[in-house]
Amino acid sequence: MSTQSVVTAMRVLEAVSDNQPAGLSEISREVDVPKATVLRMLRTLGELGWVAQSEGQAGKWLLTNHAFAVASRGSSGSAIRDAAMGPLNGLQLDTTETVHLAVPDRRFMLVLERLDTPHVLRAFLPLGSRVPMHASATGIAYLAAAEESYVEEYLSVPLDAVTPQTVVDPPSLRQLIADTQVRGFSINEQGLSTGITSIGVAFLGPGQAPAGSISISGPSSRIVREKFDEYGQAAIGAARDISRALSAYSTKLHPA
Template identity: 35%
Template sequence: MSVVQSVLTATRVLERLSEPGLVGVSEIARDLGAPKSSVQRMLLTLKEAGWAADVRGETTRWTLTPKMFRLGQHHHAGNGLRSTALPVMEQLRDATRETVHLVVQRDDTVVVVECLDSPQAVRAHVDPGDVLPLHASTNGRALLSTQPEQVLRDLISKGLTASTPSTVTDPAAFEDVIRRARERGFASGEGQFRDGVHAVAAPIVVGGVGIASIGVSTPAQRMTPELEEAFGQYVMDAARTIAGRFGEDL
């Protein structure tokens, strides 16, 4: 069987870029045992294709773009995520008596995979298939909390548009929101995409990648600081359960 050397080199470069931190051309060439000129050409090709990004400083360093992470998310989402998550979502809805939703990322948005409505008369609601801005949805923020800083910088550089008067659009404030989500293990917010709705969400992490997020939405008047913390624990537990079951099925 013949091997296409350029494809083999590209996959090895991508694997090296997937490791934590930024990396330079010389480091990649040394680790791969490949000529520096060949690695440089491969990185420029991957950049042109949208898979790699260069970060310029005293020396140029390289990292993966969000495209690779999205590819992994789409793969996982198509492999039974909904069926794995549904029993856990039902338990979460029953425990909170609020609306529960499962989303995956698509470019700079999130797509609702499933939604289970609260049994209460006054409730939050989204439909499966609804598309929400990544930055203006609590589920999206939960996913962003798992991704490299470069992903966050790229998103901010495109501009954070407001969906409501409460949407966080200031770059520094938005970075603080994501930092807080990383520290807590879940994201939360009120009125970011829809006025009068408070949501809490946690990322579902499989193999080190945030493949989806699960959240709870409630009318804002029912939310309290104590309830937000309790719901945060609920969604983190649910996310870990789904990740464990889904990881076993891969």
């Protein structure tokens, strides 16, 4: 297989991940490759156990459990998840809302772990989901902890709205980032999912650099403004513990 074929195969795999269940035409448009080539790649990836056709939707493709298992064995993601599980469990018990763990993946936050609320009405992001930074509490928190050059680069590309409430205006997003830096946690009201509010906090990894974020998410009818500070402080405490577990505690990011 040529180098270009490998590149195309990986792009097809990423397109399936981003859009699953993904159709042939959809994948072809995203990777800008003819349908015949995409189909050949999908069949090869299928033979290798990375993708499979959806049983419920004809002509649609999904990532397999094998793909998730390989990705979850990544050393960095595994170390972060191991460090985060204790604090995340405590945070979920304290708030009784859904808690997410996410790490940066280009311009997105990749959901590594989710602890669900016992409430019937709840927030839900499948493991492996990639959500735009500017549209998510985890992403805004990550941007608030990142270097200015990182934020500048992120804002250099037009921002797409996920919901009518998504902040896509660069000056407005900068204000959200600044507010997050002051209070220590982000607030995302319906920017990713209509009817869902989330509170996010970044944590540090090796070199004192932001390594990811955690969030508390739930229906906007439950996570009301009166709860913001309580949940924000709880998330700051959990993020502080994760940073410490990763040997990257910082009083600047997580003041006592």
